[in-house]
Amino acid sequence: MIPLARRITAVCALGAALTACGTAGTTSSHAPSRSPVSASPTATRPPVLTPGPGGLTPVFEHGPRTLGKTVALTFDADMTADEGPRAADGEHFDNPDLIATLRTLKVPATVFMTGRWADQYPAQARALGKDPQFEVANHSYSHYAFTADCYGLPTVGADRMRDDVQRAYDSLRKAGVPKPMPYFRFPGGCYDQQALRALSGLGVTAVQWDVVSGDAFATDADAVVRQVLDGVKPGSVVVMHCTRSAAPTTERVVRSVVPELRKRGYRFVKVSELIGQSGAKH
Incomplete structure (x- = not known):
């Protein structure tokens, strides 16, 4: 685990094209408020965690360990604000084969999408957003870090x-x-108290994870499969990526991980279901 973590840190420093290279954030307080997301007032709102002290934005890492074998696969659709020229030159920040595999295997999933990715691939973003098998969540517009010293990413001011x-x-x-x-x-995955305070009142729950797949820049799909299978527990949130150029093994990983976890008795759910099981408000 330690050598892999170091390798992930090193590759993130090279390009930091992906969201969740590394471990969870530096702080783990729990707390949202006025949602910029929700539909009409009469619609059923997705579950969110209760705000922390002073309305601090909450952080969710995994679901209950005692409510059955559920696991949420999450995929970060990463593209930073300044990567347009690379896309124009032919670099693929999407991964249609991965999404097709999830559909074929009938695996519900949560996609954390940057605004820049949605700008680049609006048809794919729309298809995911309208497909009940998936839920689309926010991964920032720019994919710039909300703290200093976050795997070489540029930073966003408070x-x-x-x-x-x-x-x-x-x-x-x-x-x-x-x-x-x-x-x-x-x-x-980098945050601190300042970042949590800055987002207070937006109505969002910050979603981290408890299983790092290690698919970022990985070339050995089997090693990623082992890391996921070794890490999953009831209620786990697994972080993977939906970015072909920087996570080329992910589709193969999913093809191996899904049947094995099902054989072990796991049921795949979206993040919203895990949050709902955690005593969230609606």
């Missing part, structure tokens, strides 16, 4: 953090995602 999240929701809706979820994943 005064721009709320705008970056709101801009992502604007891009998701513009792409045709009808009901983006009130869940937010920090780029790189």
